[in-house]
Amino acid sequence: MIRIFRHYIPKPLLFLGILEWLLLLAAIWAGMTIRFSQIGMQDVAFTDYIPEVSAFVITVYVVMLATGMYQLEACRDFRVSLLRLVVSMFIALLTISVILYLFPDIGLWRSVVLYALSFSGLGLMVVRFIFLHVVDLRQFKKNVLVLGAGERASRVRNSGSGQGSHVRFSGFFSMTDQERDVEGAVPYESVGSLKDFVEKNHIQEIVVAIQERRGMLPMDDLLDCRMNGCAVTDSTSFIEQQSGTVNLESVNPSWMIFSDGFGGAKSLDLLIKRLFDISASLLLLTLSLPVLIMTAILVKTTSHGPVFYRQERVGLGGKTFEVMKFRSMAVNAEADGVPQWAKKNDARVTTIGKIIRTTRIDEIPQIFNVLKGDMSFVGPRPERPFFVEKLGETIPYYHERHRVKPGITGWAQLNYPYGASEEDSRKKLEYDLYYIKNYSVFLDFLILIQTVRVVLWPDGVR
Structure with a gap:
């Protein structure tokens, strides 16, 4: 999960967005190249058309955001992606036509727009199809270890186990005999060195999901892992990142006081x-x-x-x-x-x-x-x-x-x-x-x- 302006964005969606932004740039470049060559214009300096290129890319990209192309459900279902892509291209065509009418100084020919939208549609369809089949590959998943096996740990598991989730749980460690909400949890005492387990399994984040922390947190082990570069997160913050919500069953006044945010708008x-x-x-x-x-x-x-x-x-x-x-x-x-x-x-x-x-x-x-x-x-x-x-x-x-x-x-x-x-x-x-x-x-x-x-x-x- 990557945070941009305090908002959490799944890393795969960010990569997809960057890739499709570049694809739109390539599409307008290809459209201009083909159209200019048809009328005998050679060696065109595309730096002279930065406003036109920017207008096309920004407009199409914003329309794609507006039609829900970057919702996880659209990225997981190729048919949904295809439907929204068709709608996006149609709305983009109408929007660009209005922009060109209102701002005639933008020298973006309608024939170039048609070429660029055609290339964009085909390219985006291919990218979405490929993305659908690689989004669940290991390199897109973050290895997460959870300390706890009670109710909080169960909520952590549920928040990160949905279809299209970008995390993979490498284990749940029960801290007491009373924590039995997560099946297959391993007693923490049987693990040995937490640092060695983290390094061996390439753990990138440890989520602390213990009901009662007093006297239960292995502070020295967690500090050792944190100093070695492994992120340590509490369960409420983890659920917030995964679900885009502040979970009422996990939140408490101290978390709201000490967490970043809740400071009011500037x-x-x-x-x-x-x-x-x-x-x-x-x-x-x-x-x-x-x-x-x-x-x-x-x-x-x-x-x-x-x-x-x-x-x-x-x-x-x-x-x-x-x-x-x-x-x-x-x-x-x-x-x-x-x-x-x-x-x-x-x-x-x-x-x-x-x-x-x-x-x-x-x-x-x-x-x-x-x-x-x-x-x-x-x-x-x-x-x-x-x-x-x-x-x-x-x-x-x-x-x-x-x-x-x-x-x-x-x-x-x-x-x-x-x-x-x-x-x-x-x-x-x-x-x-x-x-x-x-x-x-x-x-x-x-x-x-x-x-x-x-x-x-x-x-x-x-």
Whole structure:
């Protein structure tokens, strides 16, 4: 796992991204070479076309990020990769066409773009096919040794044992007779020298997953291994790296205090975030005006009640505000006055409501909340005060999600289906805590880009 701007990225995906970036460069170079040779242009200095080459590569790459090409599920399934590749190339063609129209000074011929996209599509298809068959080779896996065989060790094993995992567990050492959650664990006393075991098995990381550390940690052995270059990680940090979550069953206040992160965003980051929110809000409201008008007409003419739905939500610092959305449910959805979770195939949702929920159009009016400053484009989803009070009593650290502004989209929304129960809220909080802990403008950018994937392939929409 490689960390970039405080966000963990699997090493195989980083290698794949670099390789495909180079492939896009080769594709645009080949497209320009062929087209220029067709019209008799020889000995062209490609350094004169840096803006054109950059525009092509960056546009195609961002589109690939947006369509989910770098999700692990897409990399593991060639059919999913192929489908998303076709969509990516089509969207890239439309996007580049718009860019060339808006910026005519960019001298990128449409014929060159067609050549380059054709080469890109073929090359990416070959790269993905090869990657699918080599991603699980030994050189892509990190050898991990786990100290512990109890509940924490079991959670460590589960976090790193999924399909496409980039770690390989070389052993689990039980520290006491009571640790029996991991089958096949070896008693630590029978190992002999931990340093020798680490060197013999080429261990790259030791994960400490002991329930009670007092008097149980082999400090001298761990220090010896650490000084010899082997990384030593606690179980909570390891799970965070593997899953993109802060595991509530493992976390404790001392870990949150001493771990990196949770320090709040820097003033410059907050300024950039706010400037982006304002400028993007104005731009999106302008571009989406026809959709807003059409949706308003459809909502008003197909069901009784107001066009917009206002609801009290909890925001930054626990302060409440009114979120605005297109009304997608009947006006008497909560006639008894008791807040309810949205359900799958909820009978309260109108016919038009189903469409605008699936396409996320009902969320567009929240841009006014972003413009006002109650929300941001990226952040935890704001929840109703009734549920906040209820969940805060049963879920540890739930109120920590109010350390940042709520958002229209977020890390939890990308990685977990719509929360419709207390257990769902607990799982989504683990993603929210990861976002709060590792916040950066870079992570916001990744979330915004990948939100396009959620729109194209909706999962968990209710």
